[in-house]
Amino acid sequence: MIDLRLGTTSGIDLLARLRSDRPELIGVLMTAELDTHTAVAALRRGAYDYFDKSVDPQSLFAVLDRCFDRVDLLRDRERAYQELRHAKEEAEAANHAKSGFLATMSHELRTPLNAIIGFSEMMLREVLGPLGKEQYRTYVGDIHASGTHLLQIINDILDLSKAEAGKIDLAEDVFDLRDIMRSVGQLTIGRIHDAGLIQDVDLPDDLPPICGDERKTKQVLLNLITNSVKFTPPGGSITVSARRDSANGLAITVADTGIGIPEADLGRVLKPFEQVDSSLARQHQGTGLGLPLVKAIMELHGGRLDLKSTLGVGTEVTVLFPPERVLAQCPIERPRDAA
Numbered sequence: 001m002i003d004l005r006l007g008t009t010s011g012i013d014l015l016a017r018l019r020s021d022r023p024e025l026i027g028v029l030m031t032a033e034l035d036t037h038t039a040v041a042a043l044r045r046g047a048y049d050y051f052d053k054s055v056d057p058q059s060l061f062a063v064l065d066r067c068f069d070r071v072d073l074l075r076d077r078e079r080a081y082q083e084l085r086h087a088k089e090e091a092e093a094a095n096h097a098k099s100g101f102l103a104t105m106s107h108e109l110r111t112p113l114n115a116i117i118g119f120s121e122m123m124l125r126e127v128l129g130p131l132g133k134e135q136y137r138t139y140v141g142d143i144h145a146s147g148t149h150l151l152q153i154i155n156d157i158l159d160l161s162k163a164e165a166g167k168i169d170l171a172e173d174v175f176d177l178r179d180i181m182r183s184v185g186q187l188t189i190g191r192i193h194d195a196g197l198i199q200d201v202d203l204p205d206d207l208p209p210i211c212g213d214e215r216k217t218k219q220v221l222l223n224l225i226t227n228s229v230k231f232t233p234p235g236g237s238i239t240v241s242a243r244r245d246s247a248n249g250l251a252i253t254v255a256d257t258g259i260g261i262p263e264a265d266l267g268r269v270l271k272p273f274e275q276v277d278s279s280l281a282r283q284h285q286g287t288g289l290g291l292p293l294v295k296a297i298m299e300l301h302g303g304r305l306d307l308k309s310t311l312g313v314g315t316e317v318t319v320l321f322p323p324e325r326v327l328a329q330c331p332i333e334r335p336r337d338a339a
Contacts, residue, residue: 001051004031004038012038012045019046024074026067102161110158113151120144159219160293170213170300174327177210177217177242177252178203184221188229196234199225202241209327210250216297223290224254224317231315232258249303249323255316261309270295270307294319301325 002011015027029042034052042050048070051063120143123131131137162168181203192199210217221240228238236257244250261269269291294317295305302322309315 001028001030004029004042012042012047015042015047016045026070028063028067098161100161102157107158109154110151113147113154117144117147117151120147156290156293160296168296168300171215172211173214174209174211175214175217177207177250180214180218180221181240184218184225187222188225191226191229192238195229195232197229197232198237200237200239202239204242204244207242208244208250210321211325211327212301212321213297216300220294220297220319221252221254223294224319227290227317228254228256228258228315232256236314244326246323248320250321250326251318252321253316253318255314257314260311260313260315261307262311263309266307266309270305291317 002015004011006014011029011031015029018025018027026048027046029039029047029050030053031038031050032053034050034054039050049063049066051060120140122128123140124137124144131140159168181201185199185201189199225238225240232238238257239255240253241255242250242252271292291305291307298305298319298321302325303320306318306320307315308318
């Protein structure tokens with residue numbers, strides 16, 4: 001509480017100096033016969049309240065009550081801020097611990113799984129001799145297929161954990177999207193045929209090269225097409241197309257005529273381990289890591305993922321490489337015999 005007149009200085013000036021050093025200070029200006037101009041000037045310079053000494057002294061208690069209410073409010077706000085900061089730090093530590101645990105467990109599980117897959121493949125090929133009963137061959141085939149599927153899930157978990165921890169590095173290179181699409185097509189043609197689907201690929205001949213991680217871009221396309229296959233009923237179609245936009249870069253779109261996603265769930269499916277709750281979705285294996293992993297890979301490239309879907313009509317996923325990764329004037333060198 002500071003009087004307006006302090007001999008050689010003004011109480012308003014002193015309040016302003018004190019507030020500049022201690023912003024949390026609650027100052028009350030006191031003076032006799034307070035006028036509106038002085039009160040406004042005091043409030044503008046940092047006073048929280050004022051008291052006119054010429055009025056009933058009991059009115060000072062109302063001023064002090066307001067000041068103490070302000071103190072309580074500031075303390076509550078500071079306490080809430082500290083609690084929120086502590087909770088945020090705990091959540092971040094738990095998330096890092098989770099990512100580290102998943103990465104460690106993924107490494108530990110991959111070693112025995114590779115042995116299971118390798119030995120079961122040798123048995124299927126009967127490298128060391130015939131298996132004997134045909135039922136054994138069926139069992140070994142199931143072991144190999146289940147091991148391969150589990151390894152794919154573990155690899156996705158490991159990649160997503162690395163992405164969340166900021167430990168994924170891009171192996172930068174210049175590549176042709178059409179070459180990647182041909183490779184992905186060889187891997188997915190069997191699944192598409194078995195699912196009773198039709199695939200259409202529309203890649204322009206003048207599609208420019210891309211600078212980025214070729215293997216991870218292949219993983220992006222493989223995940224998107226596999227997702228479409230899983231959630232498109234027989235008789236449906238999958239379309240893969242690409243277009244160049246000078247303003248936004250190069251866009252690759254995978255569209256299907258599948259079950260679609262409710263509008264309310266579009267945000268959920270881009271979060272790890274989330275899946276749309278539908279009867280058809282539950283018929284397929286998966287962890288809900290496909291789209292989150294694609295999103296993480298594209299963000300590493302400085303790009304983005306756009307998702308559009310209509311329930312019962314289909315889904316359209318577009319991944320966009322930024323303009324700086326589209327090399328219009330950088331033709332890819334090819335061997336003469338390949339040309």
